[in-house]
Amino acid sequence: MMVWEAWLSLAVASVLLASLSMRVAPKELLALACLGILIFAQNVMGTELLPTPSQAVAGYGNEALITIALLFAAVAGLEFTGGTELATGWLLRKARTLTGAQTRLLIPVAALSGFLNNTPVVLALIPVVSDLSKRIGSSSSRLLLPLSYAAILGGMCTLIGTGTNLIVASKIEQSIAKGVDLQPLSFFAPAYIGLPATVFGVAYMIFFSRWLLPERNAAISAGDDPRQYTVEVQVEASGALVGQTIEDAGLRHLPGLYIAEIQRDDGVIAAAKPNEVLRSNDVLILVGALDSVVDLRKIRGLITPDDQARKLKVPAWKRTLVEAVVSPRCSLIGKTIREGRFRSHYNAAVVAVARGDKRFSGKLGDIRLEVGDVLLLEASPSFLHRRSESRDFFLVSAVEQGIVRRPERAWIAVIILALMVLTASTGWLSILTAALLAAVAMVTLRCCTSSEARRSIDWSVLIVIGAAIGIGEALRISGAANAIAEGLLTLAGGSPMLTLAAIFIATMVCTELITNYAAAVLMYPIALRAAAGLVGVDGVACNPSPFIIAVMIGASASFLTPFGYQTNMMVYGVGGYRVLDYVKFGLPLSLIVFAVTMVVVPIVWPFF
Incomplete structure (x- = not known):
């Protein structure tokens, strides 16, 4: 029997899910409003089954959240120097056909997104893709959605590839500190699933996009400029x-x-x-025309x-x-x-x-x-x-185009980010420290200004993450997460495989309805509780790692709507897409990731 605090936490989380999915207001406002309801209730009632104000806002000091902000700032230097074009231009300039362009674009993007936060990677590459589509005489709609999906897939392969992985890894460390029997994730641990999913996913996009992705015109187009x-x-x-x-x-x-x-x-x-x-x-x-003259400068x-x-x-x-x-x-x-x-x-x-x-x-x-x-x-x-x-x-x-302002410093930006990846992946520096030093180096070496670095940070994403952490804490403290986990276990009949599938699908649905960050934070305590409810034949406690990994991957597997993942939304208007395009092209990708997860997770992270 759930107490009123659990019902309130569940109701607030449900309202957040529904309101975010219906886009009734800016997502950061909705997240803060829902968090405020819980804080107000705790202040008025003085209950210990809801997070105190300090506990509710503790997410804004979360190491992973700060790291995400620093990664946005670090990649700003790459954007303003044209370092992305420098790193990929030599390869993309040789593309002559759609298949050749997709092959030369998606494979490097997937690889790059494993080591850089995929949101700024897509942001930096959208102008490059626009130029590429012009060169091959194809609509950018054939390239932009695959670009987003390749970045998502590649981001699954390392802890810094996506903020979702950073958030879950941070939650694991907090659980370990509280005495939960868990092992911290290594830098490349997600690659057990991310790498095969990326290989199969990129191959699918290259071979089937010509039939599943239509030619679309951008939602906002200046049209042909009569001036020469x-x-x-x-x-x-x-x-x-x-x-x-x-x-x-x-x-x-x-x-x-x-x-x-x-x-x-x-x-x-x-x-x-x-x-x-x-x-x-x-x-x-x-x-x-003007657009081509600006492109010439790149x-x-x-x-x-x-x-x-x-x-x-x-x-x-x-x-x-x-x-x-x-x-x-x-x-x-x-x-x-x-x-x-x-x-x-x-x-x-x-x-x-x-x-x-x-x-x-x-x-x-x-x-x-x-x-x-x-x-x-x-x-x-x-x-x-x-x-x-x-x-x-x-x-x-x-003229808004032509964002590359310091091409002479492109190599400096590339070297800074390469050093950041190298030091973080080898464990010589923590991910936070490496991102901090990279952001400072970008500004110090004039790859971008401090104001440009600040503007590059997506503050709405950070606000939603911090609020979702507070709401997730309310689900845990109030016992609502336990109740949801028990419901999943009942549906799964106590089967670890069915429970794993249920948690993955539930996380993926949450991701499509809200955001990947919020889905990961809200589903993490549910996965932890579901594992605690499973017991082996000899009374051995179930390993929670498989279910946590399912949350990590499921939260990133946003391929069905433009709303669940930041990069999907970024290409939505630019590519002139419709929501049905995401469903038709993304459903096979979702099934690929689900299948790989169900096969690989029990092998790498056994249930008992």
């Missing part, structure tokens, strides 16, 4: 593109962008062929002619892209960009010029400015404020 920008870039001396063909350099597959001419010391090439080899200091005149080895951008009185990490429309009052009208000394006059470098659909010939600096010309500029953020009040331009607006 003329942009001038220079092949950096001794840079990565010297000696490469136009095809290999990735200059042929940006949609709507073409090379108008190549200017060299020994002449001009007006119609360059794909196999034309680029030389040091070649000047390329290209024509295309290709390493291309610089502004005469390195105009680096001559600005603004450090690279502070610059941004700005569109500005020339007004009749601009003092440079009738002058060429070079004659008007645009850079010195405005402390901004002209990246490209558009005049309707007109195509310019010759160098960018020789273009004479006219009223209505649209200039794409590289400038400081203050340019926006100064020039929006100036009469020289009709309109000044920031």
Whole structure:
């Protein structure tokens, strides 16, 4: 017979599940409201069967939660330096077909997600996938959902691959401290299940996505831009593109962008062929839409002619892209960009010029400015404020694309994260310490600023985790977890295998309804209690590890809806998906992970 505290805890957890699944309010507000109900009840009634205020909010000091925040900050340096593109671009640029692109994308992503929190990995790779889909002439919907799923699968393989694993590992250590007979998980312990699930899952996605994933258009699309920008870039001396063909350099597959001419010391090439080899200091005149011009800036080895951008009185990490429309009052009208000394006059470098659909010939600096010309500029953020009040331009607006601001520090970011993974995986440093040092190093070495690192942290995720830990503690203290566990044992008929299946499925359903973090925290005490209710033939107590591992894997196995896992939600709008796409493509993946779990867990972690 459950006491009123247990019924209240169960009701609060159920309300949280229902409200999160129906998206009636922001998830962090719902989580805090539910936690607040329990704290209020304990304060008013003074009962010992509900967590005290200090116990309820103790989750916000949880080591795993802090580690997740630091991992977000650490990966920000990779994002802002273009380190992800540096690490994967050499492989992805060679993709020519959808199957080739998926193979070259999903395998490295799954491997990378085993050592980096998969949420920021997906965040950093979404622009890369967008570029890749343009190059192969396919919709990004064929790549984005597999990207999310591959990151989830890869994240199952190590303790730091996903915050879910960190949370469960932290709960195990707390249980051990309380005297529960458990063994702490090693860094690669989840790989017993994660690795085979990833192999089978990635193979399934590569071979079946063409039939199960439709071509979708993004939910928000700017459409075709009628403006044709003329942009001038220079092949950096001794840079990565010297000696490469136009095809290999990735200059042929940006949609709507073409090379108008190549200017060299020994002449001009007006119609360059794909196999034309680029030389040091070649000047390329290209024509295309804004999106492709911005994508062009991500290709390493291309610089502004005469390195105009680096001559600005603004450090690279502070610059941004700005569109500005020339007004009749601009003092440079009738002058060429070079004659008007645009850079010195405005402390901004002209990246490209558009005049309707007109195509310019010759160098960018020789273009004479006219009223209505649209200039794409590289400038400081203050340019926006100064020039929006100036009469020289009709309109000044920031271009949101092109987040890579410090490409020269990409290798530094890659090395920092590699050292973080190495020190954490070998046990030389704790995961928290390694993540902390990596985050500090990213800011100190100017891979990102402290404000960028702070903005990269998904605070709503951390708030939900902390509140879910408090609600999970209420389920344990009040005895509600015991009651649920006994119900599962009754349904399973005392069979360890059926109990394992019931816990896995219940956790997976919770994950789809709420979030992976909340599901792991809420199901952990239930799994622990279910194991305590199973006894072997000789009265031997059941090992709780199999059921805890089922919670760990089941909480990450979110493939059926866009709502259960952060990365699924991130690609939802960008890929133009419908909820049915997740069900149709994700159900076989859920069955694969379930089957692997049921086969592997009893072998690696025996029940008795």
